[in-house]
Amino acid sequence: MSRTIAIHSSKGGTGKTSLALNLAGSYVSSGKKVCLMDMDSKGPSLHSFFNVTPNNYFNEYLRGAISIHETLTNIDLDRSGQKGELYVAFSDPEIGAIREFSTMDRKWQTKILKRLINAKKDLEGLGIDIIILDTSPGVEFGSVNAVAVSDFVLVTVKPxxxxxxxxxxxxxxxxxxxxxxxxxxxxxxxxxxxHYCSLSNTNLEVPILESILCRCDISTLVCKEIITLQRPEHPYSKSVFRIRDKLDSHLNLD
Amino acid sequence: MCDTAKIELILKNLDEINEKLDKIIENNNHNHNHNNNDISEKEDDHGHTLDVMTLLTLPEHLRTTATALFELGTATADSVAEITKKERAVESNYLNQLVRMGHVKKQRLGRKVYFLVDDK
Structure with a gap:
C-alpha cells in the first residue's frame, strides 16, 4: 500500500521543496519507489532543479487529457548506485499555464480533487511506495487539495x-x-x-519531528543536488533520515 | 420465531422503509425542481459546488460522509457506511442531505441508489 505525504507551510520560503526533494532521496536510498509531485502549479520549481523537459506536464493529467503514468519522468539515479527509483510529475512553469491554473473555477477544483484521488490509486497500482506532494504555501485550492488527498502532512516552519x-x-x-x-x-x-522562538513552547499538541539547524552550505547544495543521496553524512541528510524514520512509524511503514 | 430471525426481519423491514423514503425524497426533489425551474436555473451557479473549501465549511458529520464519497467516486449508502463505520440508515440520511444541498447527485440503477459528488 502506498503512502502520501504532503509537505506544506503557512508561509513561503520555509524549505518545503528542499525537504520534498531530500525526503524523496532518503526514501530512494532505503530502496523505495518514490513519486515526487510538483503541486505548486502557481510557482512550480522542480523543473529548475532537475533541468529536464518532461514529455507531459502534470497539468495535462489535471485537465483530464492523459493518464497519470504519462506525466511521470523517471529520474536517472544510476550513477549514485541507489536501490530505489524516483519518478517526478512536473508542473508546467510556462506563465500561460500558471495563469490558466490560477483562474480555474470551483467546479474545476472539484474535478481536480477527484483526479488527485484517482492519481493516488493509479500510482499505487504502478507500484509506487511513497508519494510526496510538494505544495504551494498558505491556504489556496492547490495546497488544500494536496492536504485533502494526503495520509500525513509535514508542515515546515521557520522558528x-x-x-x-x-x-x-x-x-x-x-x-x-x-x-x-x-x-x-x-x-x-x-x-x-x-535566539529563536521555538514551537516547543506553544500548546499546538502536534509533534515536532525535527529541528533542522541553519547552515550556510545547505542553501547552495539544495540547488544542485539531492543531499541525502550525494552526501548521506551531511548534517542536513541526517536530519532528513531521522524525519523519514519517524514518519515510517507514523505511517506504519516499519 | 427466535431472536436472530426477529432481528433479521426488523433489519429487512428497515431496509425496505429506507428504500421507500429514498423514493419519496427523490420524487419530492423532482417535483420541487419542476415547480421552481426559474429558481433552479438561477441557483445553478457555483453556489452548490462541493470543492475542498466548501467541504471545510460543512458540519463534521456531513464532511465525513462527503470525504468518504470523494474517495469512493460513485457509491451506495452501504459502501459509504462501511468507510465511516456508521449505520447505513444514518449515512443514507446524510447523503440525502447533501443531495438536497445540491452537492451530491443521486442515481437509481435497478433497486440500488448510487450517490456521487456533482462536478458538472
Missing amino acids: NKICIQSIEQVINGIYRMLGKECAIIENMCPESKD
Whole structure:
C-alpha cells in the first residue's frame, strides 16, 4: 500500500521543496519507489532543479487529457548506485499555464480533487511506495487539495513569530478539519535555542519531528543536488533520515 | 420465531422503509425542481459546488460522509457506511442531505441508489 505525504507551510520560503526533494532521496536510498509531485502549479520549481523537459506536464493529467503514468519522468539515479527509483510529475512553469491554473473555477477544483484521488490509486497500482506532494504555501485550492488527498502532512516552519502565529490556523482550520495526521519540521533554526522562538513552547499538541539547524552550505547544495543521496553524512541528510524514520512509524511503514 | 430471525426481519423491514423514503425524497426533489425551474436555473451557479473549501465549511458529520464519497467516486449508502463505520440508515440520511444541498447527485440503477459528488 502506498503512502502520501504532503509537505506544506503557512508561509513561503520555509524549505518545503528542499525537504520534498531530500525526503524523496532518503526514501530512494532505503530502496523505495518514490513519486515526487510538483503541486505548486502557481510557482512550480522542480523543473529548475532537475533541468529536464518532461514529455507531459502534470497539468495535462489535471485537465483530464492523459493518464497519470504519462506525466511521470523517471529520474536517472544510476550513477549514485541507489536501490530505489524516483519518478517526478512536473508542473508546467510556462506563465500561460500558471495563469490558466490560477483562474480555474470551483467546479474545476472539484474535478481536480477527484483526479488527485484517482492519481493516488493509479500510482499505487504502478507500484509506487511513497508519494510526496510538494505544495504551494498558505491556504489556496492547490495546497488544500494536496492536504485533502494526503495520509500525513509535514508542515515546515521557520522558528519566528510570524510563522508560528500562522501555523495554528492551518493546523486547526485545515488539517484537523480534514482529519489529517500532521507533524512539524522546524527549519533554518539558529544554533542556540536562546535566539529563536521555538514551537516547543506553544500548546499546538502536534509533534515536532525535527529541528533542522541553519547552515550556510545547505542553501547552495539544495540547488544542485539531492543531499541525502550525494552526501548521506551531511548534517542536513541526517536530519532528513531521522524525519523519514519517524514518519515510517507514523505511517506504519516499519 | 427466535431472536436472530426477529432481528433479521426488523433489519429487512428497515431496509425496505429506507428504500421507500429514498423514493419519496427523490420524487419530492423532482417535483420541487419542476415547480421552481426559474429558481433552479438561477441557483445553478457555483453556489452548490462541493470543492475542498466548501467541504471545510460543512458540519463534521456531513464532511465525513462527503470525504468518504470523494474517495469512493460513485457509491451506495452501504459502501459509504462501511468507510465511516456508521449505520447505513444514518449515512443514507446524510447523503440525502447533501443531495438536497445540491452537492451530491443521486442515481437509481435497478433497486440500488448510487450517490456521487456533482462536478458538472
